[in-house]
Amino acid sequence: MTEMNSVLPPLSERSNVLRWIRKNLFGSVLDSILTIIGVLIAYWVIKGFLTWALTTARWEVISANLRLILIGQYPLEQAARLWIGVAFLIFLGGNSIGIWARESRFSVALLLSPAILALLPFSSGPRTWLIVLSVTGLVGWWLGRSRPEVLRRSVIIGWVISLPIIILLTHGFTPVDSGGVLAIVKTNLWGGLLLTFLLTVVGILFSFPIGVLLALGRRSELPIIRLASVMYIELVRGVPLITILFMAQLMLPLFLPQGVTIDRVLRAMVGIVLFSAAYLAENVRGGLQAIPKGQFEAAHALGLGKAQTMIYIVLPQALRLVIPILVGQFIAVFKDTALVAIVGLLDLLGIAKTVLAQPKFLGLQREVYVFISLIYWVLSYGMSYLSQRLEERLGVGK
Amino acid sequence: MADEPIIKVHDLHKWYGNFHVLKGINMEVKRREVIVIFGPSGSGKSTFIRTINRLEEHQRGEILVDGIELSHDVRNIEQVRMETGMVFQQFNLFPHLTVMQNIVLAPIQVRKWEKKKAEEIAMQLLERVGIPDQAHKFPGQLSGGQQQRVAIARALAMQPKIMLFDEPTSALDPEMIKEVLDAMVELAKSGMTMLVVTHEMGFARAVADRMFFFDQGQIVESGTPEEIFKAPKEERTKLFLSQILSH
Numbered sequence: 186m187t188e189m190n191s192v193l194p195p196l197s198e199r200s201n202v203l204r205w206i207r208k209n210l211f212g213s214v215l216d217s218i219l220t221i222i223g224v225l226i227a228y229w230v231i232k233g234f235l236t237w238a239l240t241t242a243r244w245e246v247i248s249a250n251l252r253l254i255l256i257g258q259y260p261l262e263q264a265a266r267l268w269i270g271v272a273f274l275i276f277l278g279g280n281s282i283g284i285w286a287r288e289s290r291f292s293v294a295l296l297l298s299p300a301i302l303a304l305l306p307f308s309s310g311p312r313t314w315l316i317v318l319s320v321t322g323l324v325g326w327w328l329g330r331s332r333p334e335v336l337r338r339s340v341i342i343g344w345v346i347s348l349p350i351i352i353l354l355t356h357g358f359t360p361v362d363s364g365g366v367l368a369i370v371k372t373n374l375w376g377g378l379l380l381t382f383l384l385t386v387v388g389i390l391f392s393f394p395i396g397v398l399l400a401l402g403r404r405s406e407l408p409i410i411r412l413a414s415v416m417y418i419e420l421v422r423g424v425p426l427i428t429i430l431f432m433a434q435l436m437l438p439l440f441l442p443q444g445v446t447i448d449r450v451l452r453a454m455v456g457i458v459l460f461s462a463a464y465l466a467e468n469v470r471g472g473l474q475a476i477p478k479g480q481f482e483a484a485h486a487l488g489l490g491k492a493q494t495m496i497y498i499v500l501p502q503a504l505r506l507v508i509p510i511l512v513g514q515f516i517a518v519f520k521d522t523a524l525v526a527i528v529g530l531l532d533l534l535g536i537a538k539t540v541l542a543q544p545k546f547l548g549l550q551r552e553v554y555v556f557i558s559l560i561y562w563v564l565s566y567g568m569s570y571l572s573q574r575l576e577e578r579l580g581v582g583k
Numbered sequence: 584m585a586d587e588p589i590i591k592v593h594d595l596h597k598w599y600g601n602f603h604v605l606k607g608i609n610m611e612v613k614r615r616e617v618i619v620i621f622g623p624s625g626s627g628k629s630t631f632i633r634t635i636n637r638l639e640e641h642q643r644g645e646i647l648v649d650g651i652e653l654s655h656d657v658r659n660i661e662q663v664r665m666e667t668g669m670v671f672q673q674f675n676l677f678p679h680l681t682v683m684q685n686i687v688l689a690p691i692q693v694r695k696w697e698k699k700k701a702e703e704i705a706m707q708l709l710e711r712v713g714i715p716d717q718a719h720k721f722p723g724q725l726s727g728g729q730q731q732r733v734a735i736a737r738a739l740a741m742q743p744k745i746m747l748f749d750e751p752t753s754a755l756d757p758e759m760i761k762e763v764l765d766a767m768v769e770l771a772k773s774g775m776t777m778l779v780v781t782h783e784m785g786f787a788r789a790v791a792d793r794m795f796f797f798d799q800g801q802i803v804e805s806g807t808p809e810e811i812f813k814a815p816k817e818e819r820t821k822l823f824l825s826q827i828l829s830h
Binding site: 483 | 665675
């Protein structure tokens with residue numbers, strides 16, 4: 186149905202490519218000069234990169250070490266446990282998309298990405314697993330879509346127990362020699378993307394509640410709680426993460442009784458959680474300050490107590506306001522986990538260094554670091570994209 | 584019992600720092616009475632009404648609401664807040680909750696009602712204030728007049744014995760004032776005890792039992808609407824009334 190009387194704009198106003206280029210790229214002499222310089226720089230950079238990536242680069246360093254990069258020294262014969270863990274996450278992801286984002290085609294396409302990765306030159310084992318992942322995700326999506334009401338609660342429970350399950354699958358619980366199921370894999374064998382992932386997830390999940398409590402503590406009416414929160418926040422924010430990680434590795438044993446040792450990965454996790462909590466607290470405090478006094482008054486006038494006012498009225502609004510900042514913080518946690526390489530853990534960055542130490546692959550820093558960066562970028566951008574969707578859903582800024 | 588005042592205020596004083604906002608207020612309000620409080624801005628009328636549910640703390644004198652004295656005792660404060668509903672100038676609806684959720688939150692969390700019961704009562708109240716069709720919208724999608732009517736329904740959902748109105752129509756566009764006043768008139772006629780800070784003299788004439796004129800932290804004059812409008816005794820009352828009635 187078009188309007189009968191609609192008048193088309195004059196010919197010169199109708200959009201076409203040439204017009205757009207003239208208006209936006211060559212609008213004035215200065216614009217034209219900037220455009221030409223910009224194009225030249227872009228050409229020079231892209232040409233240089235592509236020439237290297239397609240001709241000189243020796244990508245076999247990646248394919249030969251892919252297992253190291255993904256899971257470190259984790260025993261290959263136990264790797265099925267990790268695949269099952271990932272499959273569980275993808276199943277939950279598919280479920281959630283089916284229930285809460287049924288219109289999003291992009292999200293469904295995302296479930297197919299493991300199968301697309303399977304087209305790359307993998308050996309038959311991983312290839313089968315990648316296809317299994319996609320199938321599990323799609324089955325989860327279909328189930329979630331067909332009975333959203335029934336599954337909603339169990340999916341939420343699933344997400345809550347997913348971290349313990351993943352840790353349990355990764356770590357195992359029967360002694361190595363007993364021959365039982367899920368033999369223990371020591372944390373010094375965890376590495377690569379697996380370790381980076383676990384450090385990030387634990388860092389985010391545990392620092393979030395601590396950060397919220399610290400933010401509330403900083404606004405508490407009880408002076409001791411307020412002082413303790415302020416001191417903690419300012420102390421931690423005044424110190425670089427790397428020193429906290431060193432302290433967790435080197436100084437923590439000094440405070441523990443003789444004979445008690447804490448796992449090195451766990452120490453790194455504690456360091457990251459404590460560090461991130463202080464920053465989160467400040468971000469959440471910003472959100473709390475933005476809530477008008479009238480909201481507190483209305484809640485109190487209705488008879489809601491202080492805790493109820495916080496839980497039902499203030500925190501939901503405050504956290505919604507700071508979602509973009511929180512996600513920025515989460516992405517920072519993800520990237521900051523790379524610092525554990527300096528205290529000797531073999532996360533993505535740490536494993537990259539060991540790959541490069543192999544005589545066969547000396548001097549291939551460029552290939553390895555470009556590939557590692559690509560992994561960091563894809564996952565960071567993924568988080569950022571999800572947060573934008575979440576903001577739209579929750580109507581932030583409306 | 585019926586004649587016993589539901590609100591007793593005796594020699595109430597409040598300071599903001601060195602500024603003496605309330606200078607010895609005495610007032611008794613009987614059940615089912617509608618009280619209109621008016622006066623120039625800064626006269627302490629809003630502060631006064633906010634001391635009655637302890638949104639503002641008083642420093643001297645006493646306030647008894649339904650026999651409960653307002654002191655530092657948190658349980659007393661909670662008790663009084665359950666018995667008094669309040670409607671604010673800026674509505675203060677919770678923007679992240681739907682209209683329905685705004686109304687049922689306190690009954691479910693404070694009065695511990697079943698969700699179903701709370702929602703039924705909420706629907707009845709929305710019908711009473713004339714906006715049952717807006718139950719599942721968010722406050723940001725409603726007009727100012729509709730928001731204020733939701734705020735009234737939200738306060739009533741706690742089944743309070745007293746309703747406090749703090750300039751409920753001052754933030755509204757002129758064409759929306761009437762719909763809010765209509766809801767308030769209906770409430771007054773149903774027998775609710777009401778304390779209303781307002782300059783809507785038409786409302787006062789229609790339903791007020793007594794009026795109090797506040798100036799500089801004191802009650803300058805009080806009486807029935809008839810006495811206040813026909814024969815104000817004090818010069819300040821006359822002057823103020825002539826100013827707000829002339830425009």
